[in-house]
Amino acid sequence: MRATGFIVSALTALVMLASGARAQGWQPTRPIEIVVPFTPGSLADRNMRAVAPLLSRELGVPVAVQNIPGGNGYNRIFRAAPDGQTIGYGDPVAQIALAIVQPQPFDAMKLTWLGHFSAGVQTMVASARGRVASLDALRTMRQPVRCGTFGGISTGAAQCALLGAQFGFPVAFVSVQGPPELVLAAVRGDVDVASLGPTLWRDHIAAGAVRPLLSWSGQRDPRLPELPSLADIDMANLADVTVIRGVAAPPELPAAIRDRLIAALNAAMTKPEWDEFVTRSRLERDWTFSAEYPQTLARAQALLQQNAATLRGAF
Template sequence: MGPRGGCRWSETRMKTALLLIPALLALPSAHAQQAAQGWKPSRPVTIVVPYAPGGGTDATARAVARRLSEAWGQPVLVENIGGADGLIGTRRVMDARPDGQTLLLQVPSLLLMKYQSSLKGVNPVARLEPVSALSMSPTAVVVTGKLPIHSLAELAAYCRKPGAACSAGSGENSSKLRARLFADSYGLHDLAIVNYKGTSPIISDLVSGNLTMAFTGLTAALPLHKSGQLRIVATNGDQRAAALPDVPTSTEAGWAHAYSVTWYGLFAPKGTPQRITSALAQAVKESGRFEDVQDAIALAGGEPRFSTPAEFLAQIARDDALLSARAAKYPLD
């Protein structure tokens, strides 16, 4: 009886232990969540925007910064450090201490820096920690309002006319790739791709008629599209933009394999502890509940898309594969 009773008792104890395993395994993650929720910056935080003031990245960063400052009880400063296609400001964060006090707001062109020989093959993504996406929006094909072009097909037909002298404005590296992809897709071997240092001069030349088309985000083009000075003839997402429900996607318009979205994403220096990046992501997500943050994102032509560090890393990996394939086909230098 003794051995049998002991065996039954051991089996009971084993079953109880097995039932406790899931709860025990959950303890580290619960502890990590509590640690993340407990982290707050101990001094002023800087969000570096590596582009000129006034654009969608700048407006979004400032709206989020205001709410983070209120939540943390610390000043959150936005510092615009432009130059070298965004590398100068990006490098500032790459070289910062990994303590959550210095952050970077960037866009997908960050992924293309490693392919530009003039930047000496720098790969910033390898020296940054993804924190969270803030918003996402499709890129757009924009044409001057000076020409009677209302669709992608009409744009291609116009540029094929003898003596049409079609030109495409290009700012960041990802837009250069889209311009070359468009020319290749439609056989526009004489398309002149004009490089600019920013979106504002591109928009100015489109409005004046000095440019035929451009490949941009929605931020600067949307108000002028609504006023009729420019026309957005297609967007490059997998579904129509919420801000432009009547404008077809490039796939619907007949331009296949042109998928291209832009995101605004927050990064920290490489080596920033996970508890800090998780806390930052949670704080940023909570800032998105406020109307002023939602309005800033909408004015930039985007939709809120807050994420965890792991989710943002997965998005970066997908976009990196797409952009790498295009950069291999259409070298940037």
Template sequence: MTVRDDTRFMSSRRGLLAAGAVLATPGIARAQARFPDRPIQIVVPWPAGGSADVQLRSIGDLCTRALGQPVVVRNQPGAGGTLGPMTVAQQARPDGHTLTQMHLSVLRRPWMMRTPQWDPIADFTHIIGMTGWLFGTAVRADSRFRTWADMIAFARANPGRLNYTTSGIGTTNHLAMETIQEKEGIQLTHVPFRGSNEAVTAVIGGQVDMVCDSSTWAPFVENNQMRALSVWTAERVRRFPDVPTLKELGYDLVVTSPYGVSGPRGMDEGVVRILHDAMRDALLSPENAEVRARFDMPLVYQDTQTYRAFIAERVEYERAMVRRLNLTLDG
């Protein structure tokens, strides 16, 4: 199985009709007269301190200046990064003052449930596509594994003994690791955490053998507390030139998991336009570019209609993949 998770996927079938109709100029004028009239929350479904948390806090700070109201992050981790978006879909008013990070697990997880608790298209107003993650695999600096090949050899000789952590069951990085195990014929033990920062802490503390997650591990590799075994980008990362990609290691995998920002369904399209424009300018600013560079996060900007078309197509892909792999969760 190949995990289709690179930016090339987003360029296909651009002609899909975007969910949510064309933005209407009169609506924009009405929205500008009243929005925002109080602070805006961006619900980040991971613990504080991870790369997405830091990137979206930067977006919030920049949008605060542009919109004249505080734009603040509220962390609500849980359920593999889907608790926060689900809460926004089910409880937030569609007035533009409560938003959430939208990532691929939110599109995938409903189809893993016996009774889906949200519809990733109908229950959200998708606003903007922003960026993705640098994923990779890292171990403690004193680990027995000097290379990826060392890790695979040990896992092959010791089924189930080697454990690894991700940010949750059914996340993109978890599925990538399942794909690798299938290809290699090995069995690893998955130890999910609520976010990559907690996962890194567990590996450094010796509770888990390796982390397979976004780049919260990168500073610890740079200060020699950890060792990177692989990166999951299309090409090697500039600041880790000696670390091979999954493709170089023999896997047809490029994993960046692009994400954006969405709100609950029914938002006024004028409000959407105001939010999109403010967040686009923040995303493309030198300040946010510096944050993304710090975590090696690629720029994956998509305007509202393009992002909605991507979401609609990606939902179909995720639903088909869940069926094909028979992925299920309790509940």
């Protein structure tokens, strides 16, 4: 009986050890690479460079950021081994829109989306040197409105195309390298309209170089409370087509690795260093990381698919 009791105790201990191992989850054994498919200095780049040391602390290995702008960056994430050693930044809405009008070597919706730092409110502006004097003036435009984009079709460009379909003005895309270059294009008058996060426009609005037109959100942005929102022009149903500052891993990532990365990202969001970065950058505080996150992208995907003809025509 003593022998039987010893065996039972040993088996119980093994079960407890196994449960503890499952609770602890996957642990990386070598440095993690974060791929940023945007240029250095962009908000995407700054986001990931701010979070990298926090993830390193949580996961116990070095975390390095590598900039690979454009489709090559997304393809690097997509083709990487699903072992947790490669993750990346991405805007799934922009990639869904781009795939509608131009075949891509990867499927953004097959990436393992872990969540987002924020679903950003974007501000649509008109260049003070352009033809667009106000939001209402867009309704009267019959010549193509030059809308700035980058990376093929940016989320802001998709917004411009959707607004054109609603207001009845044609759109012609003008492509630049990235968000900083788009700001300069609007200031110079190389584009008529552009849509980016409000912090990128703040100084140029104050200087009168660009005219704020619209907050692409279901409600007014407290940073620009006088600016109309989509709800003010009866277009709140388009609010899901917004920039998403997301984090993705390769397709078919095992659940244990996914959950460990999600836990590390959630922990990073609670650190004072991250709070200081968000405060300094004046970003939204609507971060979310969860296994169910991919379901939240379905509405945006459906809206873009419904407007596929508009996007193809504008592109």
